[in-house]
Amino acid sequence: MRITCFLSSTLLSTTAAVALAAPNIAPSSADRAPRPEAKAPVEKPAAKPTEKPAATKPDAKELLQNADRARSGAASGMTWEVTLEDHDGRAPVSATYLVRSLGDDARVEVAAPPRSKGEVMLFNDRAIWFHKPGLRKPVSISARQRLSGQAANGDIATTNYARDYDGIVTGEEQVDGVAAWVLELKSKAKDTTYDQIRYWVSKDRRLGVKAEYLTLQGKPMKRASFVYGNKIKLGSESVDFVSKITIADALAPDRFSVMTYANPKPEVHAAALFNVTRLAE
Amino acid sequence: MSGGWSLAFRNLGRNRRRNAATAFAVGLGYAGLVLLCGYVLRWERVLSSRAIYLQHAGSVSVYKKGGLENHAVFPDRYGIDPAERAAIGRALAQWDDVEYVGAYLKGMGLIGNGCRSLPFFGTGIDPELEPKLRAQPDVLRWNEDMLHFPAGRGVWEYQGFHAVGLTKGLALLLGKKAVLDEVKPGKALAAAFPDCGKPDGDGAFAADANVQLLASTFGGRFNAIDAEVTNHYSSGMALAEDSGLTGTLGAFQELFGTDKVSYLAVYLRDHGKAAALARALPAMAAAQGVEVEAFPYTDARVSPFYVGSMGFLKAMGAFFLILISGVVTLSVVNSLTMTVLERGREIGTLRALGFMPGRIGAVFVREQLLLAAQSLAAGAGLAWIVKEVVNRAGIRFRAPGFPGSSLFLLTPNAAIYLILAGFILTLVALTTAIAVRRFARRNAATLLSSTYS
Numbered sequence: 184m185r186i187t188c189f190l191s192s193t194l195l196s197t198t199a200a201v202a203l204a205a206p207n208i209a210p211s212s213a214d215r216a217p218r219p220e221a222k223a224p225v226e227k228p229a230a231k232p233t234e235k236p237a238a239t240k241p242d243a244k245e246l247l248q249n250a251d252r253a254r255s256g257a258a259s260g261m262t263w264e265v266t267l268e269d270h271d272g273r274a275p276v277s278a279t280y281l282v283r284s285l286g287d288d289a290r291v292e293v294a295a296p297p298r299s300k301g302e303v304m305l306f307n308d309r310a311i312w313f314h315k316p317g318l319r320k321p322v323s324i325s326a327r328q329r330l331s332g333q334a335a336n337g338d339i340a341t342t343n344y345a346r347d348y349d350g351i352v353t354g355e356e357q358v359d360g361v362a363a364w365v366l367e368l369k370s371k372a373k374d375t376t377y378d379q380i381r382y383w384v385s386k387d388r389r390l391g392v393k394a395e396y397l398t399l400q401g402k403p404m405k406r407a408s409f410v411y412g413n414k415i416k417l418g419s420e421s422v423d424f425v426s427k428i429t430i431a432d433a434l435a436p437d438r439f440s441v442m443t444y445a446n447p448k449p450e451v452h453a454a455a456l457f458n459v460t461r462l463a464e
Numbered sequence: 465m466s467g468g469w470s471l472a473f474r475n476l477g478r479n480r481r482r483n484a485a486t487a488f489a490v491g492l493g494y495a496g497l498v499l500l501c502g503y504v505l506r507w508e509r510v511l512s513s514r515a516i517y518l519q520h521a522g523s524v525s526v527y528k529k530g531g532l533e534n535h536a537v538f539p540d541r542y543g544i545d546p547a548e549r550a551a552i553g554r555a556l557a558q559w560d561d562v563e564y565v566g567a568y569l570k571g572m573g574l575i576g577n578g579c580r581s582l583p584f585f586g587t588g589i590d591p592e593l594e595p596k597l598r599a600q601p602d603v604l605r606w607n608e609d610m611l612h613f614p615a616g617r618g619v620w621e622y623q624g625f626h627a628v629g630l631t632k633g634l635a636l637l638l639g640k641k642a643v644l645d646e647v648k649p650g651k652a653l654a655a656a657f658p659d660c661g662k663p664d665g666d667g668a669f670a671a672d673a674n675v676q677l678l679a680s681t682f683g684g685r686f687n688a689i690d691a692e693v694t695n696h697y698s699s700g701m702a703l704a705e706d707s708g709l710t711g712t713l714g715a716f717q718e719l720f721g722t723d724k725v726s727y728l729a730v731y732l733r734d735h736g737k738a739a740a741l742a743r744a745l746p747a748m749a750a751a752q753g754v755e756v757e758a759f760p761y762t763d764a765r766v767s768p769f770y771v772g773s774m775g776f777l778k779a780m781g782a783f784f785l786i787l788i789s790g791v792v793t794l795s796v797v798n799s800l801t802m803t804v805l806e807r808g809r810e811i812g813t814l815r816a817l818g819f820m821p822g823r824i825g826a827v828f829v830r831e832q833l834l835l836a837a838q839s840l841a842a843g844a845g846l847a848w849i850v851k852e853v854v855n856r857a858g859i860r861f862r863a864p865g866f867p868g869s870s871l872f873l874l875t876p877n878a879a880i881y882l883i884l885a886g887f888i889l890t891l892v893a894l895t896t897a898i899a900v901r902r903f904a905r906r907n908a909a910t911l912l913s914s915t916y917s
Contacts, residue, residue: 269684276684299685313678319690320578322678 243350243366246384250391251345253411254425256447260285263447264294271438283450287343288457305459309374314462321462325374344391347372348380355386358393362386377404390423395433403433413444472830479806482799487839489795490888493788494843497884499850500784502876504777506606509875512735513602514700515770516761518610520568520587520597522729523738525766526552526745529755532765535726539571540682543724548754552728555748559741564731566593569716569724573679575630575709577638577669579660581678584634586709588716588725591620597731609871616643616695619712626691626715628675631708635696639669644692647673677709681721689719701769702865730758738762769865789891796832796895804828804903811904812911821904825897832896833889840885851876 262283269276279295289306293299305312305321314321344350348368356365368380379397384390390411395403412426424447431439455461476483515521527535531542544552549567556562569588574581595618597603598611619627622644630640664670673693681687691711699708717723730745732738738760745758764771804811814824851874859872 271684278685302686304686313686313688315688317690318676318688319674320576320676322574322576322676322688323579323581324574324678325581 240352241364243352244345246352246364246366246389247345247348247350247368247382249389250382250384251343252417253390253423254409255343256284256415256417256424258286260449260451261447262450262452264445265291266443266445268441268443270440283452283456285452285454285457290452290456303462305457305462307457307459309372310459312459312462319463321459344368344380344382347375350382356383358383358385361392363392388423406431406433413447415447468827469830469834472827472834475827475831476835479803482802483835486795486799487835487842490792490836490892491839491843491846493792494840494884494888495847495850497785497788498844498847498876498880499874500781501880501884502847502851502874504781505877505880506873506875507777508774509602509606511770511773512761513600513606514610515767516731516735517597517600517603518607518700519767519769520566520589520729521761521766521770522566523732523735523761524730524742524745525759525761526728526730526749526756527726527759529746529757531727532757532759536570536572539720539726540722540724543569543682543722543726544728545724549725549728551752551754552749552756555745555752555754556730558748559744561732561734561737561741562730563733564593564596566590566597566729566731567713567725568727568729569713569720569722570726571679571716571720573677573719575634575638576676576678577640578676579669580638581676582634582637583707584677584709585704585707586628586677586711586716588711588713589619591712591714594618594620610698610700613695613697616645616693619694619710622692622694626677626689626711626718627694628677628691628715629695629697629710630693631699631705632696633706634708635693637706638675639664640673640675640693641670642673643696644673644694647671677711677715677719679719681719682724683721685721687719687721689715691715698868700866735761773865789887792888792891793895796892797899800828800832800896800899804900808903808911812906812908812913815904815908815911821901824904825900828900829893829896832892836889836892840888844881844885847876847881850874 260283262281265280265282267278267280277295278293278299281292281294283290287306287308291304291306293302299315301316303314305314311324312321313324347370349371350366350368352364353367354365356363363383363385366382366384368382370378377396378399379401381395381397381403382391383393385392388411391409393409394407396405396407398404407428407430409425410427410429411423413424414421415424416422424444426444428442429439430442516523525532526544528542528544528548531544535542544567553565556565567590570586571588572583572585575584576582598618603611613629614632616629619629621627627644630638635641659668675691675693676688677691678686678688697708697710699705711719713725717725730741732741739762742758742760742763746756749756759766761767762771811824814827815821855873855875860869861872862868863870
């Protein structure tokens with residue numbers, strides 16, 4: 184466990200969150216101040232309730248796909264900014280990243296602070312590469328190496344639940360006043376970081392509002408809450424999109440990270456931008 | 465020789481066969497104990513010098529208070545900064561026996577070859593101090609095999625770039641079979657990025673000694689540095705052979721974005737004073753304004769392999785000591801019982817002449833002590849011969865927990881010979897005194913009428 188718990192939460196979480204954010208989203212509405220215990224905020228009842236009667240259990244895969252879309256955006260290419268704040272009991276540490284995505288690939292570049300400018304993290308499907316100016320070669324980070332002391336947020340924000348997990352709806356709960364389906368997700372891919380996830384998806388907007396990332400024994404390792412204050416246009420459809428993710432350490436709730444998404448826009452990127460062999464050039 | 469001893473010496477010839485059997489048991493048992501203690505002593509010297517100098521525990525390890533358990537999880541909070549190092553240095557200046565003080569930064573991260581990355585546990589060492597530690601007499605005598613790198617040279621011999629050493633297992637897993645000195649000069653990679661689709665990177669991994677180290681800094685951010693593999697080495701522990709990495713303190717501080725260190729290792733001239741220093745140092749450092757905790761190298765928390773291995777060896781030694789003591793005791797008792805039964809009339813005569821049971825017992829004690837002394841001399845000779853034969857044979861074996869094979873050596877010293885001899889003689893004397901005492905207290909008439917002899 185100690186071997187894998189070293190990766191920086193900041194970069195991973197930011198990268199993950201960034202990779203999932205959608206483009207062309209109006210600036211999010213004011214968000215709440217982060218709380219030590221990461222809890223999902225109350226959902227705005229903006230979208231009209233959909234279709235199925237609450238009593239009928241929905242299809243878990245469909246729920247996951249819809250929820251993933253609200254964190255992944257358009258596959259054709261997007262750009263947005265993410266500001267990450269790490270809170271570990273001392274003064275918060277902040278960083279800003281520029282994210283570009285294309286399909287399942289994402290490129291995250293540090294925009295601030297200046298000392299880290301030029302650092303790049305590349306997401307190629309499930310593989311992550313890190314590079315900074317001066318390195319002769321990038322460094323790969325496999326999924327199982329991404330557990331981090333304070334935010335393997337890359338996984339949490341980036342995770343494609345519909346692709347990587349089999350889910351079943353096990354019940355219903357209220358999350359901050361919002362009715363939600365409770366899903367139990369089990370990994371179906373060998374290289375996912377978390378074997379199990381407990382996921383709350385709101386009934387009305389079909390958005391993931393809360394998640395717990397579990398150990399093999401079923402104990403929470405991390406908790407995340409999601410706010411969808413943005414909207415994106417996918418074709419003619421206006422879709423909810425994430426504006427803030429708060430990720431907290433289940434064992435040390437005073438240690439948490441907050442990722443805020445801003446200025447997303449659709450942008451076509453060259454495939455070469457996501458080629459790991461070009462990183463060291 | 466006084467009259468009593470002279471008599472005792474002559475009496476040894478009265479039951480030669482029985483005395484020879486007893487002497488054989490005592491002598492063989494003594495030789496066995498000497499050799500066993502020599503084996504344990506050798507490993508104690510190997511493991512202690514390895515723990516102190518090569519694994520950098522020092523005679524005493526100094527952490528910030530709470531740092532031993534927490535510095536890996538909260539490195540920034542429990543790291544020792546330069547001002548604190550200076551304060552601890554001032555505290556140590558009050559202790560006469562300090563030879564060196566080393567600063568070390570421990571950390572973990574990922575090491576990559578351009579295609580795959582593997583976790584490492586690393587230590588940043590002081591490049592100026594390390595050669596001095598490796599030249600210590602104890603290290604040269606007991607760990608000479610650990611001083612030679614299977615490939616390359618120490619990281620302290622290079623300047624101008626980050627030099628790292630990898631354990632052999634880690635180097636193989638990364639495909640870094642060649643160290644920097646072995647890479648053919650001028651042979652550049654065709655492309656900066658190896659062909660990751662091929663297991664050996666299409667030859668790229670072995671073509672250079674270049675690696676990248678990635679870690680989370682003390683501030684919680686990612687950082688990475690380029691490094692060159694300058695040596696392969698053995699950690700001395702099988703568990704660490706696939707993940708060990710050594711670099712300079714400067715390289716580690718750059719990687720982890722800090723000027724702090726994880727702990728200080730204090731090297732004393734006399735390691736026997738380590739416990740005393742460990743007890744005194746917290747108060748001395750507190751007077752300088754730093755809260756620290758100090759651990760001698762014999763503490764399982766800083767030298768678990770040494771303490772665990774020695775615990776096992778000592779338990780094994782104690783078991784055989786008890787076993788052999790039992791054999792010696794029973795041999796003496798058995799032989800003595802036969803002797804006193806046979807010499808019942810002699811004892812009765814001495815009693816009739818006015819000899820007290822104690823004086824009679826002393827006669828037999830002298831006899832047994834002389835017998836034991838001769839046995840011990842023979843046993844010492846036997847032990848020496850066996851030791852020489854074994855040590856010259858160059859026998860190698862695989863010790864549990866150790867990488868590779870180790871040389872089987874027996875190194876009893878004079879103290880072992882003397883202490884065990886004293887123990888055996890004491891055991892023989894006590895056994896004889898107790899065994900004879902009861903018999904000698906019998907009525908003289910009963911003894912005189914004894915028909916056993």
